Amino acid sequence: MVVASVAAEVEGLPPFDAGALLSQWGIAPLPLIVTVWATGLYVVGVLLLRRRGDVWPVGRSIAWGVGMLAFYLATSSGLAAYDTVLLSAHMVQHMVLSMVVPLSLALGAPVTLALRTLPRRPRGWLLAVLHSRLAKVLGFPPLAFGLYVLSPWALYFTGWYDASLRSTYVHEMMHVHLVAVGALFFWPIVGVDPLPGRVAHPFRVLLTVMTLPFHAFLGVTIMGQKTLLGGDWYPSLHDGPLGAWLPDPLEDQRLAGGILWGAGDLVGLVFFVVLFVQWVRSSMKEAEREDRRLDRLERQDQRAAPAAQRPAPTESARSE
Template sequence: MIGHALLVVGICAATLAYGRAWYACRNEWPRRRGLSWLAGAALALIALSPPMMHFGHARIEGHMVQHLMLGMYAPIGLVLAAPVTLALRTLPQRTGRTLVSLLASVPIRVLAHPVTAALLDIGAMFLLYLTPLYDFMHDTPWAGTLLHLHFLLAGCLFVWSIAGPDPAPHRPGPRLRLGVFLVAMALHGALSKYIYLHGYPLDSASTLEQRRLAAELMYYGGDIAAIAMAIAFFAALFKPRGTARHAGPNRKTNQAPNHS
């Protein structure tokens, strides 16, 4: 379980870094952003807590609850906290320029494209639940750790590509992002129905009733995440244009103007 311990340490370290930056910008940074990060980090840590780890390993319903918390709900909280924007407000100018250049690089642009993000996030679920990978993950500790890390990072990438408030150079227009989002959520729902009807994963030690309950959790839990993402997407889409100039850091002082 060393891998999971390192994952927990990483989340705690990121939360401490976010908290320091939030304190540095406490008079300008919206409280809702900071609370969003705390909520996302709390959900991730609960999903990785010993009771949840035991529940997720022993029963497929527990695994599905972990999947929802770690791969869907926690990423929404973390991404809507706008950590990149906060970093640009507090980092030294040279480091901030390096971060902006990294975000604009071709590999990041490809990785953060909504289609790529959807394939890494939703597509990986098809591979996990419709192949023997699920049982392999449960029998191999390091594979379980990598899976949880993938859930968290792929979920964050997908939310960021669709509705993230952070700056994203060369981000596709809202029509393409909305289209990818609708297709991805439809595929997520279709996968949960397929699992329910055919009792996947077939080689799992759980009973058919347990697998069907897990599929129901996946279906309805995915709907809740989709609603939250849709609200964030349309809220950003119809945000008054006048607030756009406050999104980036002040180049002279490396502090952004007041932002509500």
């Protein structure tokens, strides 16, 4: 009955193409509210800084805007309309929510913006959360890494994915989970916010390298599966009115695995570029700090040298 109900809801969908992505928009209340509030509060924070003469990097604002736009497109555009119809469409959505959105939002530095603009009491509450034991546990790099690489396996090779196809609530919670786990992993590595779990740049690169084989292996595993993910869900849709244009479920599953593999490597490359730029900038700032320290020491030595060269007073001068 559930499959029949969903088939009835999507039976009017046209073939999946670029036109469908633009025409099959929906107004999902939760993503719309999250997008409007998150974007609005960020803009208010930036305007407050500018009014008092402070500077906020434009690149951070652009990164935040890209992240929120990617989130809304993944959850409300035509891509969301087809995410329970085509596994390949779902996989694109998966990669956007788990990689593109967290990476972009982390580069936006919203915590730093909040700490610089909030009144004293709310800022104190935020600092208390950042220094809490829960934040330290969630920011522990090995835990975040484990959640990030193992969650997709748990999603696709347990009953979780099948449940997400049949339950709207589970489906929405899956989206929340993808963004949250991605944020736990990306924020301490590429973010500039003062969060627990920050590690040195070499270890950040190591964590990034370690994620790539997991995405590739999962993608190859899905491509080679003879059993369909989601059980009889996709065949049931294929046998209904959508069967006129739906691809073979097994072929679509192979495409989905290829998307996971290729998109993971592509975003991983962007990840590497971001880490490299941050590492270079950090090294340059460290070099500037070291130069300033050496300059201070040199000036101190120059001031001390004339005093050391000044002749000591004679006995007669001291007696006078």
